[in-house]
Amino acid sequence: MAFGLMPCFPSGRPCWHPLLFLALEAILTSISGSCPSVCECSSQDSTVLCSHRHLTSVPGQIPPESQLLDLSKNRIKALNQGMFSHLKALKELDLSENVISKIEPGTFRHLQNLMTLRLKNNKLKLVPAGVFSGLPNLTFLDISDNDIVILLDHSFKDLFNLRNLEAGDNQLVFVSHRAFGSLHNLQQLTLEKCNLTSVPAHALSHLHHLVEFRFRRLNISIIHNYSFKRLNHLKVLEIDQWPFLDTLEPNSLFGVNLTALTLTRCNLSSVPYEALQHLIYLTHLDLSYNPISVIQSRRLSVLLRLQELHLSGGRLVSIASGALQGLVYFRLLNVSKNLLMTLEEEVFHTLETLEILRLDGNPLSCDCRILWLIYRRDMINFDGQQPACATPAPLEGMAFEDFPEEIPADYFTCQKPVIYDKLLKQLIADEGEKIFFTCKGEGNPPPTISWLSPQNDLLDVNTNGRIRVLADGTLEIYYARPKDSGRYLCIAHNAAGNDTLLAELEVISKFSDTFTSTPFLTVVSQPSRRAPDAALKPFTLNMWVMAVVLAMGFLPFLSAVIICFIFIFCLSLSRGNIKHNAQIEYVRRKPYPPIEELENEDNKFTMKLM
Incomplete structure (x- = not known):
């Protein structure tokens, strides 16, 4: 309650002092509460x-x-x-x-x-x-x-x-x-x-208007399919510090329309491409501090609206060409504190939209593959963290900004790979054997080894199956089969060029010793594995074996024909004895007519056989 001062009387009497009114206001205020x-x-x-x-x-x-x-x-x-x-x-x-x-x-x-x-x-x-x-x-x-x-x-x-x-x-x-x-x-x-040992999917399904969900510091190892069903308004999902999480099932994120996804400090060894394929509205993806080693080519192209990718503090050693292809809105890539030795220009769909690039903390090899980045260093924002060279030795520790505008001719060079053992490799193997073809090349940067199969299939270290390429470039064929026979081409390639090596393989079937050629059919065999320089010798098929095989097939057919003829012959002999009519006797059951009449009646009738 507020009080004002009363006006003075005309008679000149003194007015009320203002302090009296303030004291009265404090008393009234104390009545309402203390x-x-x-x-x-x-x-x-x-x-x-x-x-x-x-x-x-x-x-x-x-x-x-x-x-x-x-x-x-x-x-x-x-x-x-x-x-x-x-x-x-x-x-x-x-x-x-x-x-x-x-x-x-x-x-x-x-x-x-x-x-x-x-x-x-x-x-x-x-x-x-x-x-x-x-x-x-x-x-x-x-x-x-x-x-x-x-x-x-x-x-x-x-x-x-x-x-x-x-x-x-x-x-x-x-x-x-x-x-x-x-x-x-x-x-x-x-x-x-x-x-919690699993995502409480049933409980979460009641939160129809949930927009942000932060799920941190748990010991869950797998996110099952449809774990976030009915969360149609969920935009931000943060999963952080799940040290045992190594698997996201293909439909684990199905049904949500995320714009930002964080999967950090987990145990993911690869980018969960299949789980991400439904997130067509995703703009921010953070996979930092996971043991991810490779970003594969064109696997992120379904994320059409992706603008930022963070993969810091991992074990990234390679970003394949075209890894960011199709991402027309892409503006930020953070791959700092990894094991990258290079970052090629072909990784990006376009460099026109790229604004921020974090490469610091990587053992970068300053050769011809990264020269494009030196030329564009004034156009790209490194977010205040300049990348630096780790190799070669003369450039070790040198930041990108320290290089002169005119790059010396002996900087950022590459050397074409060379395969020193260029002799044709020939091998004959029995079916079921394990085959190895070695191929080693040297160059600067160190070349990548891949193989081309007789069916023109490209095989590299990412190929899984019975035929694969080992980390050192060796081609391994587990349990060789006759269809594996043919010419294999080893390709050692880097940014400066490539070199090749040819290898031939013949796989002999387990049943090839039984069937040999006729005298008029000559087959030339390859040199033996135990004597690669031996002369080529012709060999022929055995005619006696061929005769036995033909006899085994002809005798059953001849026997069947003879049996049919005998059956038809016996049937034709019996046709003349067939009767077309038959007489049948019968006995009357009624007591009349008189017995005398019955004795004189012929109790027979004739039936015609059809």
Whole structure:
């Protein structure tokens, strides 16, 4: 209540002193409420600050018009009904860092205007059903860093307007299927540092309006198909510090329309291409701190809207040409702190959109493959972290910005690969043997070894199957088959060129010793494995074996023909004895006519056979 000064009387009597009116106003204000002696109150901001005051219970005499009550960092053990019944104007209540282990249902029933409730870092082990009833306007709830083991059905009953739930850093082992049943408008959820062994897909399926989900510090090893089903509005998914996560099933992210995905500090040895193929709206992808070694060519092209790719702190040794092909909006690549020796220009679909490139922390080999980047160093932003050369020795430690504008002729050079053992390799093997063809080349940079099969299939270290290329360039054929016969071409290639080596293989079938050629058919065999320089010798098929084979096929046919002729012959002999009519005797059953007449009657009839 505010009072003004009264005007002076015309008679000249003195006016009331202003201090009397101020004292009266203070008295009237004290009638409406007072401040606890251990707290600090501000009537202007409607706040009551009781933090860090060694309180064991909620103090009394809190002004009812208070909108913010801070009771954090005290020793409050329990919350009972009626504690906050007179604080109907309260909008924010902070009970963090106490020792609260029990909350009676109905404790917050009268706080109709409460919007923020903090219960972080207490001793709660269970959230009883309906404990938060009576909070129709609550939008933020923090129950993180407690000892909660299980979230029961209806733990968050009546929190229809809750937007943000912090439930991480608990001992959670199970989330009931209807634990989030009432959170129809929840937009942000954080679950971290708990003991869940799988994604609680059924519980999450009730959060139809969830936009951001942060899932950190868990020991889950696999994300199963449809783990995030019905989260149609989910845009941001953060999975961080899952040290055992090594598998995302192909449909694990099916049904969500993410724009930002984080899979960091996990155990992914490769980019989960199949799980990512559904995320056509993805713009930001972070796979940092995973043991990923290769980004394959054209496998990310389905992410048409991708703008940023972070893969820092991994084991990346290669980014294939065309790895970012088709990404027309791509603007940032962060592959810092990896094992990259080079980054070729062909990796990118176009360099017109690229704005930021992080290459620092890699053992870069400054040869002809990376010269393009030196020429464009003024156009590309390295985000304040200049890349530096690791090899060759004269350029070791030299940052890109330190090179002169005119590059000396002996800088950034490459040497064409050379295969020193160029003799034709010939090998004859029996079916079932394991075959090895070696191929080694030298060059600068070290060449990549690949093989071309007789069917013109390109084989390299990424090829899996019975025929593969080992890390040292050796071609391995496990359990050789006759169809593997032919010429194999070894190709050693780098940025400066390539060199080739030819190898021939003949695989002899296990049944080839039984069938040999006729005298008029001559087959030339390859040199023996044990005597590669021996002369080529013709060999012939055995005619006696051919005669036996023909006889074995002719005799059954001849026997069948003879049996048929005998059967037809016997049938034709019996045709003359066939009778076409037959007489049959019969006996009458009736007693009349007289016996004399019956004796004279011929009891026979004739039947014609058809």
